[in-house]
Every structure is written in structure tokens, then in C-alpha cells.
Amino acid sequence: MSLLDYDFMQRALIAAFLTGLAAPAVGTYLVQRRLALMGDGVGHVALTGVAVGLLTGWAPVWTAVAVAVAGAIAIELVRAYGRASADVALAMLFYGGIAGGVLLTGLAGSTAATLNTYLFGSITTVSAADLWVVAVLAVVVIVLAVGLAPQLFAVCQDEEFARVTGLPVRVYGVLIAVMAAVTVAVAMRTVGLLLVSALMVVPVATAQQFTRGFRASFVLALVLGVVPSLAGVVFSYHVDVAPGASIVVIALAGFVISWPVGSMVRRHRNRHRPSDDPRVTGEHVTTGTHPHRHDATCGHPAVEHGDHTDYLHDGHLHAAHGQHYDEH
């Protein structure tokens, strides 16, 4: 009997696939913003959410989403408005999340084994109802991460510049935090709350070994998130270990292998470095054949340049030189 004949394996693989896409999609923005550990913090807080679910009998995935979103917004606001004590405030939030989760789980009469399935994932526990929630949330996160990519990139790259282009920077900051929180809830059945952050960060770090730009890093990170997620679930089927552990170990192995390969690629690339634009270095560059003579009546704006006059023509500055024009 093949592993795909089991319903629970089908559900686990679909959940792993969606998690493998959503986690690095959000993770790329977190890493770019230098908030790589935010996913870890939100994961801690989400544990309290799971425990609330166990205590009240509500679906843990929804209570985890609710508490993780609240925690993520709190983290983002402390980061944006807080001062020197921000890291201490964040640390307390993280510890509170873990302690609250363990405490409430105990009150609910659940065992440490139950808690473990949320902390490190469990392939046999993804119910059909869970899968719908996971699928809808993951698709929303991925659509936002791709559709708003230009805006999110600008906010993460240079927050002050983004503000001066009129982007609501605080709104986008909170949006990224909420996306991270939702991803944590999506991921808790496959990689688990304690290891979800690895799936946000490691594929991005591996992708960077080979890429020069943001878009390429983003796309490669999604591939590098999906492959270990599926492989880790399959491994957990054959060897009875928590899928979170096998997913993260496979992702890390990918990073270790890519490191020497990536540094070879970069060395090769740096050997062929083009020189500066000659117009910049003051070399003599002539315009192509020039249709007319620039003067006060030609209609092109003139600007004084030292001992002569340049004319602005189609975005270029032209200066008379003998019988032709130079690019200035």
C-alpha cells in the first residue's frame, strides 16, 4: 500500500505543501526587515492560543490564530513605538506565551504528549476541518505576499523612504506581523510552533547563496521551503519522528550543502565586473547623428555647464564639440 492511499497522509502532504510556500514567503520579508526571530516569538505566543482551544473546546487552530495575531501586533507596536526596553518587553511576551500555554494545557487536563503534537507537528492529526482552515489562510498569506510585493519590499528595504513616497508604513508593518502570525497557525500541524521560524528563515538564507536580487531570492526560497516540507513529512511516515524535526533538519542540510557552492558562484561572478559608464568618468562620448543644431531657439532647455552650455534633449545633456555633440 502506497503512502498516498492513506487519507491522513494526503492531508498532511497538502498542509506541508502550503506551509512550505507560506512560511518562506513571509520569511523573506522578515529577514529583509532584520526581524528573523519574529516568527519564533509569535510561535511562543501562539502556544497560549492552542491551550485556550484545548481548555474551551474550540478549534485550537482558530484560537491560535487569534492569540498569535494579537501577540504579533503587540510585538510590532512595541518595535515601532517602543524605546530602549523593547527587547525586554518582547522577551517577557515570549516567556509569557510558553508559560501560559503550559499552564492552560495543564488546567485543561491535557498531557504533555498532546502539547508536543503542536510544538513539533504531527502528521496523523491534520483533520479535514483543519486542512480547510490551513488552505484558506495559507492562500491569503501567499496572495498578499506576492500581490503587495512592491509595497512590502519598499517598506522592508528602507522604511523612511517608503514614508516619503506616501506609503502607510505602520499599516504594512502590522500587516507583515499579522501574516507571520497566521503562518505560524498554518504551520503548527506540520513543522510545529517551536520550529516554524526555521522554515521562515532557513530557505531564505539558502536562496541568498545563489541570488543577486530580491525577487529571485523570494522565488527560490519558496522552492526551498516546499521541498524539505514534503520530504520531511514522507520521512516521518517511514521513521516515526515528529515531522517538524525532519523538515528542519532537511532544510538545514540544504543550507550546509549550498554554502560552498554559493561562494564558488559568487567568486566566479565577481571576476566579470563591468566598468563604470564612460559619461560618468568624463570620457569623450559623442551623440549619434544629430538631427539639428542646439541654440537659444531650438526649444530644448539650456543649462550652463562651466565654460559652455548644455541642452537637455530627450533626457540627455548635449554639448557642442567641434562639428558634433557630446553627451554630458
Added chain:
Amino acid sequence: MTESVVATRGLRVDFDERAVLHDVNLHVLEGEVVSLLGANGSGKSTLVRAIVGLVPAAAGEITLFGQPLATFRDWSRIGYVPQRATAAAGVPATVREVVASGRLSRRRLFRPATRADRAAVDHAIELVGLADRAGDTVANLSGGQQQRVLIARAAAGEPDLLVLDEPNAGVDRGSQEAFARALRTFVASGRTVLLVLHEMGPLAPLIDRGVMLDGGRIVRDGALPATAGAGVPDHLDDHETGLFG
């Protein structure tokens, strides 16, 4: 009639309850190239940061294109070049990607870049002489080239006003020339520039007016002398590092 592009009246800015700008009245008209001059700590960077809304005003008023800053929404008319960021972001980005973010004030949500957007980005990269490096990682460029990327990013939005904070600080001569050339092209089309300069370098012939700050106040405002070495000095040397650059 010449439009007022930037105006501050009685502007005061406080940091930690200490005033770093006092009663600043600055007016920049359409088509002018105005340079703020002064030593480190004189408040010139704070002034441009207040004008673009990055630093709150404690008192007084700021208007951009005749609109009070609080209700100003026409951000595509402004191109801002911050002081070069020292720390690169955590994920590599190409020259083209960074310059393209200068178009965001003209783009709509969830829409791909239009042909006009891509053409403006190409043109801005060419303007600063980095066309051959458009696909390279910004972090691998020299300091001067990185500064030119930031200038291209501001130019990509096709603004009417360019605001530059120390664009020449720590920049090699080749990049200063490239920048002067980009600025000449920009000024030739009749647009307005407000910039903070520590030293004039190759830009001196372009500047219409210099505004000198000292201790958070404007101490001189007028045309620059034709020859260096007489009248207003084109820069002050640092003898004591101030608290605010």
C-alpha cells in the same frame, strides 16, 4: 507666477525636549536650487527631514506646494534621497529593484508595473550611469555607486522637487561628477532642488542660493559668491562633532 514649493514659518523641532531648530523661515521657489550649509549639528539634516515629514514639528508650519504638510498627499511630486544607509537589508536586492521602489507613489495596489513605470526606471538608472550594473546586488557596489542608486530611486518617480540629504558625503570623485551631471539634467527641465551639502565640490555652479545654519538657526540666506574663498564659506570644517548630523 512662481509657485512656492517649500515654505516653513516659525518652525521649531525638538529632540528629547531640547530644541534643535528654532524659528526657521525657509522659502524655496519653483525652479530654484537651494543648498543648506553648516557644520555637523547645525540642524540642516533635521530641517530637510522635518520638511518631508520624517521628524515632527514642535511649533510653526510647513507647506509643500502650498499645501500644509499634515494634509499633503501628493507624494509623487517629491523625490527624497536619504543619507546613505549604512546597514544593507537582510535580503539582497538589485539596482533595478531598489530604483523601481521609487515609482510606488505612482503605482496602484495589486497592479503590475506599466510600460511607463519600467521606462522611467530604465531612464533613472541610465541618468546616474549605472545601466551596466542594473542587475547587480546593491550591497556589492561602491559607496558612491550606492548613493547614485538612491538618487536614481528618487528620480524614477519623476518628482517636481528633489530633496537630498548629504548626497556627496564620503562619495568618490567619479560618483560626485555623475551626480552633478544627473542634477544638471534635472535642473535643466525647470524643477526644484533642496539639498544638504557639507562641501560643494562639483555642484557649486548649479546652486542658486545657499542657506547657512548654525545652532539650529538660519544665519545667512542668499546667493553664493562667484568665487570660492571670499564671502560666505562654502562649508565649515568639523572641529567638534555635533550630536545631530
